[in-house]
Amino acid sequence: MSGQPGSKQHGSAEAGGAPPNILTDPHAGYAHLREQAAACPMRSLDGSLMWVVGRHEGVRSVLTDPRFANDPASVPGGGAPRMQVNAMRKLGLAEDLIPYLADTLLDSDGESHSRLRRLVSPAFTARRMLALRPRIERLTDELLDGLEAHAEDGVADFLSLFAYPLPITVICELVGVPSADRPAWLRWTHALSFDQEHLGETIGPLVDYTHALVDRRRSRPADDLISELIRARDGDRLTDRELVTMVLSLVIAGHDTTANFLANSVWALLTHPDQLALVRAEPELMPQAVQELLRWCGPVLVSRMRYVTEDADLGWAAFQAGDAVMAALSGANQDPREFAEADRLDVTRQHENRGEAHVSFGAGPHYCLGAALARHEAEIALNRLFARRPGLTLAVRPEELNWQPVSGMRKLERLPLRLDGAGGVTA
Template sequence: MNTSANSGSHQAGSASTGRAAAAAQLLNDPHAAYEQLREQAPATPMRAPDGTLMWIVTRYDDVRTVLGDPRFANNPATVPGDKAPQMQINGMRDLGMDEELIPYLADTLLDNDAPDHARLRKVVTHAFTARRVAALRPWIEGLTEDLLDALPGHAENGVVDFLTHFAYPLPITVICELVGVAEADRPKWLKWSHDLAFNQEAMGGTLREIVDYTHALVERRRADPTDDLLSALIRTRDEDGDRLSDRELVTLVLSLVIAGHDTTANQIANGVWALLTHPDQRALLHEHPDRMPEAVQELLRWCGPVLLSRMRYVTEDMDLGWARFTAGDVVMAVLSSANHDPRQFADPSRLDVDRCPAGRGEQHVSFGSGSHYCLGAGLARLEVETALGALLRRHPDLALGTAPQNLAWLPLPGMRKLARLPLILGPTAPGGRPS
């Protein structure tokens, strides 16, 4: 698809003002901003910060098409004739990142298409099967109770930052334990993840630390294997080297640890925020705690932290009826817009923890769709269910530590993440933690 750009100082000034207003709305009320786009057209042209034209797809059925049709590739190199822009790689080069480090962020499991994607996914899928995730439940429940035991001790003037002292420690502990990162090193991964998200100037140095650390960890596990995912991946690499290179092994670890905790942490925090600002829904869960799995599906739909898919690159000219695309076009699917599309969800702006009946298949697209559906979706759901259930049970008088309008959302494009989540815990319910 193609579009023409107007020129002239007046138009440029108006465009700049419009972009600033749009950016502010996307931060403060992204669902309203995407609703406007969704009702204007199925695909809307926008300019990326580097000037590249992108097509923003916002309607539920169309988003699922983009996510599921292999003609929308994750890797621009998949597009024949080098027609697609190398946006991610060029952005890293602009930041001065060492060329040898770029593949560790730009050639991950999420950035590959068939057949490499299937090859890489196959070697880690066994760690996230429904059976293995279910087997982790007792340990995750115990870890959750331990963190809740410690939570009151972190309060200052009766207020505790839930993100810092619970929402992040739970998933980073789970994924590091699963992968094989030592307890003493887990705070490093939290810092590295934060630096990669917020500190562009330090990104190259941070990535160098992560890569060097992980290569060293691989060598330690190769010499002294344990019962963890990294040791299993090393066995796969050493016994069948054509399936996994050393760089791919390190990249998998990096991707699993970072992706395996950050979005889960923010989904837990967003879920608490949503329930505390919707007391009727919180009361329903207090009365029917067995409905938590269905409630988590609704919270994923209503306030998932990931608003956008990764960029997709059109591999061939196509006419889908609702839009025509040309090979090399860049397309972005808006997950949060699809999740709030009234064509799919009745009264989508209403939080309704009874919306998803038990046994019904997952309707939202917060974990994506198609071959790139989130590998750790089952584990993430278990962590969120366990965290919210235990927190509400142990602290029935839980309240926000500030007015909802005073909560700050981080200015991250494509993400919906709180800077802090101050909570007043109130008294612990009689009985405390279960035996």
């Protein structure tokens, strides 16, 4: 990046005192960086220099400008560090397994990205998501019916008993993972999120399983996305590795973020009873409330790394080819330059412009493929949960909840809820 840290356009992460710990208090940490400068220098996990952009204007620029690529190989001359690959090598992941995590739809650009997205996007159209609503409603009711049976002394862990089972079931049914194999998928994907020291021990069996599943679908097609991708393989020359990588990416991304968004949303509403009262009184307000919850407590805090393909002066900052830039979605979503009383949860919040004001699903060509599905799941789940459980409360004080110290994510370890409210904690 042109300019030196501390210059007019760029600032040091240390300016104005030490920032809050981003792992333990990420919203405060990214807000601190946002207010230091339009772009702040930091060191990535592999020790490479990167720039963090946290203001709403800057984040949207980074996410939508074609000069900011997802694939470091898009930078002419090979001048960009391969941060993700380097980090996986440090974790001891075998070279033949790295592409399954580092060469995905999210890591491609240009025609390569368009080709892969074109193949899978028909499964995620708004019409198909609307058609899924009755199935999501049935699953939601089944899971809510089972909360009582799995509760201990009237307390149930919302994350393990509802938030994870709902989206993993929906995305597995859509993609084509048999019901008997879904518990194993949950174990594998949890390990990918929380046990990076044994990454190779997890991703190896997961890749082998998915290759075997694709082979089964090739000989016995079904009404699912895997079969559709196999049928499209000859025309678009989707390789076996690309097909397996696509399945892995969709299932992992299609449930983990949604599960944590559901838990974060329940926590947010239970600790803001005035906002909960509004959505209970007006269930039709829920779609708007979900958008505000995505802004206020979305689980994805940062974008994937972007790499500058050519020198770019954006007015608010100037970057050089090869620079690594990370967009802090959390900072943008609570930027007071864009949102009045940005730190306040307001389920009735209105925006002047049409469309999403938040950037929790990203923006531009890499806008989240499953955004409509996640919104549908959240709207249905939250409305039904609070309608059926009028006495629902937290089973512990909010300060007693443990947040996972996971880089780039905001997720709870557990969310214990008292189902009838007796003896529960009120905000």
